[in-house]
Amino acid sequence: MKPDQIAARLTPFLERETGGPVSIANVRTMTGGATREAWSLDATVHEGDTPRELGLVLLIFRPGGQRAFSAHDEFRLLAATRAAGAPVPKPMFVGEEALGRPFYMMERLSGETIGRRLVREERFAEARRALPVQLAEALAAIHRVPLDGRDALDFLPRPEPGKPVVASELERLETMYRQITVEPHPAFEIAFRWLAERQPTSTDVALVHGDFRIGNVMVGEEGLRAVLDWELAHAGDPYEDLGWLCVRSWRFGVDHLPMGGIARREELFDAYARASGRPVDPDVVRFWEVYGNLRWGVFTLVQVRSFLEGLSQSVELASIGRRTAETEWELLNLIEGKGF
Amino acid sequence: MQDRPTIYELLRSVERFLRDDVVPATDGRRQFLARVAANAIGLVERELQGEAEHAAREWAGLDALLGEEPMPGGRDALADAVRVRNDALCARIRAGEYDAASAARTALLAHVRAVVRDKLLVTNRAYLEADGDLG
Structure with missing residues (x-):
């Protein structure tokens, strides 16, 4: 148009x-x-x-x-x-x-969304100090949204009835992977086994943003302005959002600060526990961080498929296919206890 | 034999054109894509340089895990054979053969790490550098 x-x-x-x-x-x-x-x-x-x-x-x-x-x-x-x-x-x-x-x-709001700038530029130094608490509070608010009752968000993907929330997510991801991959990925197979053996016994189901990370939030020099990009929202385990926020790709190279290249994990955990009243078990978030790196790895396969199938000639999409190895590397680090 | 410039010299000239001429002359999305394209050319150059060594290492690692097989010659035959062997390795992982802490699991993790490391040497050395894994 x-x-x-x-x-x-x-x-x-x-x-x-x-x-x-x-x-x-x-x-x-x-x-x-x-x-x-x-x-x-x-x-x-x-x-x-x-x-x-x-x-x-x-x-x-x-x-x-x-x-x-x-x-x-x-x-x-x-x-x-x-x-x-x-x-x-x-x-x-x-x-x-x-x-x-x-x-x-x-x-329409104004602000910066480009992760590379947010984690590095001096003008966002104050924002980086404010963001851990602000992001935790935003997540706590999202996770409080009622899923049922009046104005029910009944269109959201949810765990299969009778199946634990974690098992549902894992199964969904593995199904997507098996449908989409054109090549074998031993590192991903190792990660699926690792996750299957360590499923947290979560029962809490909340609104999960599903793509909550640096790059999908709008930030001003003073801090968080808005949470964007809601198309992966679903009903799931709220700790999934905490793990996703720590996935290595969203650190934009500032790897010593695992929470989005701006803070230590513990700052996020403490602020989220205070804001939500939900205790944070680091092992549970660790599970979701491994899951998150695997999920991003599967998403790179999804994205490159449209290039491989000729639906797009984009050099950007083509290059994403070569980013899969980054997620494999990080998964091996996490599984071997090197990334925490 | 082709005349000079070599493949590497040609690739470097295209990369330099993208980086030094196209990137400064564009902005926004087009500039971003020009940078992505320049990176892709650099990647191809590193892949060509490392290809033989990386393939031999992956094959030897698969030999150690799955039993020895002669390595086929020719790029396409080799790629097909590596895929078939990785499929077999993946099937073993899915069957739970490497779940328990064991010498086999240690060997598997070391092999997969070495292969992924070789991929990153081509696609994103910064990842290895950040982890002190560049040696």
């Missing part, structure tokens, strides 16, 4: 939604993912006679693609996490007919 088409189609949609005249300007493409297009736009809406400027992000869901839930579901998810006190962009409008494809709009 072209910028002027988007503006032309969204203007009557927003006029219906807001009950007043609307003008749209500055429609620009942002970096989109494989499953959605992202646009930035400014809308002037009216409350009575008073004009109001809205800076918006428009997410248009591409047809096909692997996706657990719809634009409408994701809109509800953002509203629910915001209501629980997590810093999340405010969801504003949701629709389908206006653009011929499902979409939603949320408030």
Whole structure:
């Protein structure tokens, strides 16, 4: 879709939604993912006679693609996490007919998301001091979101009924791996065995963000502004999010600070225990960190598949195929007790 | 035999063009992709240099774990044979043969680590450097 088409189609949609005249300007493409297009736009809406400027992000869901839930579901998810006190962009409008494809709009926030900058640049030094507690508090809020009852988030992937939450996640990951891999990976086989033998006996099921890491949060010089990228959210073990945050790839080279290249693990554990009231057993998070490195390894295989199958010629996707070895290396470190 | 420049000299010239000319002349996403492309060229160069040695090491490691077999000549035949042997190794791991602490498990971990290390020497030496594993 072209910028002027988007503006032309969204203007009557927003006029219906807001009950007043609307003008749209500055429609620009942002970096989109494989499953959605992202646009930035400014809308002037009216409350009575008073004009109001809205800076918006428009997410248009591409047809096909692997996706657990719809634009409408994701809109509800953002509203629910915001209501629980997590810093999340405010969801504003949701629709389908206006653009011929499902979409939603949320408030546009400013800040930095590029991990390489966040872990290194001097201007984020204060943010790095604040982030461990802020990220822990955001996670605690996300994990408090009610999954059932009124406004149930019943569209989320959940553990299989009657199956322990950890076993469900492991099985899902292994199934994905077996479907997607074109080559044998002994390191991954070793990791699957290691994990299978050490499953924590968790029973607690909460809203898990599923991709909570440096790179998927928006940060200002003062600290955390918003948690983004919700497409991997699911009902699962809350400690999964803590382990994922410590996966080596999200340290952007600052490896002596395992929590996202900005803090020690213990800072996260203490702050999360205080914010959530849930005790943190380091062995349980260690399990999820190993799981997380394996999961990222499987995701690199997923991403390179679209290159191997000729769906994309992107040199970036092609190169991701050669990042699998990084996760194999880190898994061996962790399994042999060298990474903790 | 082809005339000079050698494969390495050609690759280096393409890499230098991407890094010194294309990267500074672009911005945003295109600049990022130009850098990724330059890195990919550097990777190919290191792979060509290390290929024979890395393949021999992987084959010898598989021999030690699975029993000796003659190593096939030719790049494609070798790649196929390594895949078949790794499939066999993976099947053993899945069957639980290496679960318990044992000499076999130690040998398995050392072999897999050596193979992954060789892959990283080609794709991301910084990982090894950070872990003090560059020797």
